Amino acid sequence: MLDLNAVSSGYGETQVLHGLSLRAEQGRVLAILGRNGAGKSTTLKTIMGLLPTRDGAIRFDGRAMPTRPFDVVKSGIAYVPETRDIFPSLTVRENLEIAAARFGSKGADWTLDRVVDLFPRLGERMKNGGAELSGGEQQMLAIARGLLMNPRLLILDEPTEGLAPIIVKLIHDKLMDLKRAGLSMVLVEQNFGFATSLADDVVVVSKGQVVWTGSPAAIRADEDVQHRWLGV
Ligand SMILES: Nc1ncnc2c1ncn2[C@@H]1O[C@H](COP(=O)(O)OP(=O)(O)OP(=O)(O)O)[C@@H](O)[C@H]1O
Numbered sequence: 001m002l003d004l005n006a007v008s009s010g011y012g013e014t015q016v017l018h019g020l021s022l023r024a025e026q027g028r029v030l031a032i033l034g035r036n037g038a039g040k041s042t043t044l045k046t047i048m049g050l051l052p053t054r055d056g057a058i059r060f061d062g063r064a065m066p067t068r069p070f071d072v073v074k075s076g077i078a079y080v081p082e083t084r085d086i087f088p089s090l091t092v093r094e095n096l097e098i099a100a101a102r103f104g105s106k107g108a109d110w111t112l113d114r115v116v117d118l119f120p121r122l123g124e125r126m127k128n129g130g131a132e133l134s135g136g137e138q139q140m141l142a143i144a145r146g147l148l149m150n151p152r153l154l155i156l157d158e159p160t161e162g163l164a165p166i167i168v169k170l171i172h173d174k175l176m177d178l179k180r181a182g183l184s185m186v187l188v189e190q191n192f193g194f195a196t197s198l199a200d201d202v203v204v205v206s207k208g209q210v211v212w213t214g215s216p217a218a219i220r221a222d223e224d225v226q227h228r229w230l231g232v
Contacts, residue, residue, distance in 0.1 A: 078151035136167035
């Protein structure tokens with residue numbers, strides 16, 4: 001579904017990805033793991049067109065990925081950034097409506113009602129401003145907004161960062177529901193247990209390259225790999 005072939009990218013003079021290759025398969029969850037600074041977020045930003053691909057190629061469903069972020073989203077990829085990026089001065093409803101109006105389509109699968117069914121808490125907070133939400137509620141809103149873009153692939157950067165264990169479990173269960181419903185996902189996550197229990201496939205990134213590929217069961221069983229590449 002999504003293919004990165006020897007992709008290089010970075011910030012100004014700093015090259016961060018050095019020929020990174022990976023594949024995310026249709027209907028599966030791919031977890032990208034690695035230490036801080038390995039290049040995981042940079043990989044996601046490059047996929048989304050927020051950073052230009054300097055070398056190599058990205059393909060989505062066999063076609064060259066568009067270069068503008070707007071066109072990447074239009075092609076069917078929604079991105080939930082680490083910073084969540086909700087509009088703090090708009091209400092929950094307005095945050096959702098903007099996403100639906102900009103990227104939704106008539107007869108689309110995901111509607112306001114459906115994301116509120118998934119996250120009832122958001123239904124209770126519809127009139128609250130983005131800035132009034134807890135971290136967990138902001139994450140729910142960021143995911144709901146992504147879904148309203150009706151993606152074929154949902155990309156999440158550290159969805160559990162800074163959240164209390166009970167909210168981490170809630171987010172886990174919701175993402176599991178989405179996975180069971182057949183949604184393809186790419187997940188960057190520091191929480192090893194969270195990532196390996198959701199994922200079907202795992203890649204480990206170090207210094208801007210993929211250094212290990214395998215199944216969640218294989219990496220859970222391999223303390224050497226965990227120690228060497230994740231510092232677990
Ligand atoms: N805006 C930026 N300008 C310059 N360098 C950056 C920028 N953002 C990240 N970097 C550098 O790129 C490298 C990879 O960062 P990246 O955010 O992709 O790491 P990561 O694997 O996602 O880790 P983390 O969990 O810390 O986010 C790091 O060395 C980082 O300092």
